[in-house]
Amino acid sequence: MSSINNKNVNRRDFLRYTSLSSVALILGIPNVKASDTAVISNLSDLEEAFNLNPFVMIEKSGKITIFNQRPEMGQGTFQSIPALIAEELGLSQEQFTIKQTGGEKHFGGGQWSGGSSSVRTDYMELRKVGAAAREMLIAAAAKQWNASESECYAKDAKVFHKPSGKSLGYGDLVETASKLNVPKDPKLKDPKDFNILGKSIKRQDVPLKVSGQAVFGIDVEVPNMVYASVERCPVFASKLKDFDKTAALKIAGVEQVVEVERVFYNYKTIGVAVVAKNYWAALKGRKALKVNWDYQGHENFNSKDFSQYLRDLAKNEGVVDKSEGDFDKTFAESNNKIEAFYETPFVSHSTMEAMNCTAHWKDDGKLEIWASTQVPGSVIEDLPAIFGIKAEDITLHTCFNGGGFGRRLAIDFIIEAVNLAKTIKKPVKLIWTREDDTQLGPFRPPTFSAMKGALSPDGKVAAFQHKVIAPTILSFMTPKEDRTKPDGTMVEGISHQAYEIPNMKNTMVFADNHVPLLWWRSVTSSTLAFAHECFIDEMAQKAGKDPLQFRLDMLTKESDTKRVLQKLKEVSKWDMPLPKGKGRGIAQWEFFAGLGGCVFEVTKQSDNSVKIDKVFIAIDLGTVVNPDTVKSQMEGCVVMGITAATQNGITFANGKAEQSNFHNNPVMRISEMPKVEVHILAEGGKTIKGVGEPGLPPIAPALANAIFAATGIRLRKMPFDLSNLV
Amino acid sequence: MAKYTLNINGKKTQVEAEPDTPMLWVIRDFVGLKGTKFGCGMALCGACTIHVNGQPVRSCQTPVSSLKKNSKITTIEGIGNTQLHAVQKAWIEEQVPQCGYCQSGQIMSAVALLKAKPKPTDEDIDTYMSGNICRCGTYDRIRKAIHRAAAMV
Numbered sequence: 029m030s031s032i033n034n035k036n037v038n039r040r041d042f043l044r045y046t047s048l049s050s051v052a053l054i055l056g057i058p059n060v061k062a063s064d065t066a067v068i069s070n071l072s073d074l075e076e077a078f079n080l081n082p083f084v085m086i087e088k089s090g091k092i093t094i095f096n097q098r099p100e101m102g103q104g105t106f107q108s109i110p111a112l113i114a115e116e117l118g119l120s121q122e123q124f125t126i127k128q129t130g131g132e133k134h135f136g137g138g139q140w141s142g143g144s145s146s147v148r149t150d151y152m153e154l155r156k157v158g159a160a161a162r163e164m165l166i167a168a169a170a171k172q173w174n175a176s177e178s179e180c181y182a183k184d185a186k187v188f189h190k191p192s193g194k195s196l197g198y199g200d201l202v203e204t205a206s207k208l209n210v211p212k213d214p215k216l217k218d219p220k221d222f223n224i225l226g227k228s229i230k231r232q233d234v235p236l237k238v239s240g241q242a243v244f245g246i247d248v249e250v251p252n253m254v255y256a257s258v259e260r261c262p263v264f265a266s267k268l269k270d271f272d273k274t275a276a277l278k279i280a281g282v283e284q285v286v287e288v289e290r291v292f293y294n295y296k297t298i299g300v301a302v303v304a305k306n307y308w309a310a311l312k313g314r315k316a317l318k319v320n321w322d323y324q325g326h327e328n329f330n331s332k333d334f335s336q337y338l339r340d341l342a343k344n345e346g347v348v349d350k351s352e353g354d355f356d357k358t359f360a361e362s363n364n365k366i367e368a369f370y371e372t373p374f375v376s377h378s379t380m381e382a383m384n385c386t387a388h389w390k391d392d393g394k395l396e397i398w399a400s401t402q403v404p405g406s407v408i409e410d411l412p413a414i415f416g417i418k419a420e421d422i423t424l425h426t427c428f429n430g431g432g433f434g435r436r437l438a439i440d441f442i443i444e445a446v447n448l449a450k451t452i453k454k455p456v457k458l459i460w461t462r463e464d465d466t467q468l469g470p471f472r473p474p475t476f477s478a479m480k481g482a483l484s485p486d487g488k489v490a491a492f493q494h495k496v497i498a499p500t501i502l503s504f505m506t507p508k509e510d511r512t513k514p515d516g517t518m519v520e521g522i523s524h525q526a527y528e529i530p531n532m533k534n535t536m537v538f539a540d541n542h543v544p545l546l547w548w549r550s551v552t553s554s555t556l557a558f559a560h561e562c563f564i565d566e567m568a569q570k571a572g573k574d575p576l577q578f579r580l581d582m583l584t585k586e587s588d589t590k591r592v593l594q595k596l597k598e599v600s601k602w603d604m605p606l607p608k609g610k611g612r613g614i615a616q617w618e619f620f621a622g623l624g625g626c627v628f629e630v631t632k633q634s635d636n637s638v639k640i641d642k643v644f645i646a647i648d649l650g651t652v653v654n655p656d657t658v659k660s661q662m663e664g665c666v667v668m669g670i671t672a673a674t675q676n677g678i679t680f681a682n683g684k685a686e687q688s689n690f691h692n693n694p695v696m697r698i699s700e701m702p703k704v705e706v707h708i709l710a711e712g713g714k715t716i717k718g719v720g721e722p723g724l725p726p727i728a729p730a731l732a733n734a735i736f737a738a739t740g741i742r743l744r745k746m747p748f749d750l751s752n753l754v
Numbered sequence: 755m756a757k758y759t760l761n762i763n764g765k766k767t768q769v770e771a772e773p774d775t776p777m778l779w780v781i782r783d784f785v786g787l788k789g790t791k792f793g794c795g796m797a798l799c800g801a802c803t804i805h806v807n808g809q810p811v812r813s814c815q816t817p818v819s820s821l822k823k824n825s826k827i828t829t830i831e832g833i834g835n836t837q838l839h840a841v842q843k844a845w846i847e848e849q850v851p852q853c854g855y856c857q858s859g860q861i862m863s864a865v866a867l868l869k870a871k872p873k874p875t876d877e878d879i880d881t882y883m884s885g886n887i888c889r890c891g892t893y894d895r896i897r898k899a900i901h902r903a904a905a906m907v
Contacts, residue, residue, distance in 0.1 A: 380856045429853060663895070
């Protein structure tokens, strides 16, 4: 189990751990008593363990542990984050053990994974952590040998004395090193000397994941643990009226039936939990429950009406996100203009590991939690206010996440399990079913887009408008939403593309909504890029121009976007004509997380279906830590992007989600997997961009644009069915 | 409740369970082998794939009482014996897993595929492996790893 608990370590030693940058400059903590850190697993002799800083622990035996603050959910942080420290510390991957942090205060505010932010945030700071530790170990060795530090170097967990060839292991040096002053500005390695960073190194979690040994939240087992399944109202924002547990309690193995609250930010609902000796009994007990709900009028909610409501809202002016030149006048006076309307659905995250959490509220008032979560830091920060417990009385074990995609940024399922644990006073594992996971949200928000464009006489974009009509994620997190200005997440990227457009006015219209919403891998960039980049294609077609050249014509200045498009032009052989019935489509998207672009090649089949032949995908990074991991992420973005574009979508009838499991909320399967060619643009430099998300937004528009090129059919509503295009 | 003697990964194990309990939960929660995963509960995703007498089955839809006496059950923990199975080695070489949650099931299906068809084509792989969902999208690497394993066996 990847977990630690050294929250009891003497607080004074951590007083200066206020930010990541100061973390690197903190002295070690000698004499950590074993009794204080009993939960640190597998550390043999803690009397002799020293933290050079909270992220590195070196034992006198030579055993080295690096603490990883970024939860692993498939994006590769289990390798890429410790690698930043290990590279500077002179370690190869076999020479240290990785422990996942559990939201402990002394590890600081970086204990979360999301927003494609891990590597780009930690790249310099964690290298400094490693470099500072290295310099201290070298100083310790030089002192011992009475030599000059410049004659020494660190490699393979040892410090070597160049002139004599002597060496000492880190374990032999750590006690002396931990008493030295911490270098204020440690010297970082020259990238040309890197042994780990920038190389396709094999990830340490992979052997665990091919042998069934990786511990996900759902795999945790605690002595005397019981299991629970919760019946929650499928109609959102309903109230529990009453329930009859008689039949449920007759099921063999069922122990008790109790109410339990789920708290998703401001959205709070009560469900009925069946607690049993094993999960199968809990499921059977749940089926035997009779529950009455007060739907509060929400049973009339349905997708048809909601879509019409969003379409009607498009008539509103909205609040301005960005205005340049004079859009209104240019558009009004143009005689060469077009308008289009794009729609996208609610989408489930559908992580393969459904939500689950194990919690134990102990007799002494302390709380222990085991969970797959993207946000260990938030768990420790948020629970005290909800449960009136002190942060230091909570122990969290962060497990491998069986998929995250943003869903595990919320801790509703953790709060629910803790609530239940508090009620029943036993360790309990609460597991959502696939149906719960599919139907109960939170979902990716639907965005509708009203697009307007006018062309100049020479066929360039003279005026452009992207008006977003959408409910917001934030409405679930604030008591009162400020609707006087756009919600940044809901207009993500629409005003930040590199295209040089003289007259532009992007706006947003807020929609009311009671269905829980949350960030979903690349969030609204996935839905807004579909409208934005398809509409650019529509304008290109109206101008009679090649869609790629049309884009490059709007990019006269040098930019990362221009380089990405030119790379795609070259690798996809864009200018080489395709046979009739085949088509290429292109799209790019730049947003807070980074920049990606892709080209799709598709073929129209005789039965009106379309086959995806190949995808060329390019990501602009600046600097890359593990090229093979980036390649994996791009392949994953292609799959998730195609799934969302062509298969996924949650619709509502009678207030309830109409989809329930993978048969009616399908995800792409291996037989649908096209060939993917990944290109990483990483020419060095100071900027470093995100990896996990930027591959996703261009997928849907590039696919739709390719389908138009092959068939003449313009798709403006997701999901679109590739098997039946009419 | 009834008593069952199960042969899992070559070891005899006694469990006491309701007859309708799916093997998925018997293996995970009664026997304590956690490599076999719960994904959908409807045999739609393949995350719970195990072998019964060498044949791949979805353990979430296999009640413990439906197993014939002396059935040989193999889980991800049991395919490699003393060292990793060729498919597992190939999975590491191709760095297939991302989140890794579906991979036990993918590997169990792949092992069965190679037994049925030692040198599969891409089409064979697509047909045989279509019952296993990977939300992270590792499909291209699964194809490559199966070809690599086929060359190793």
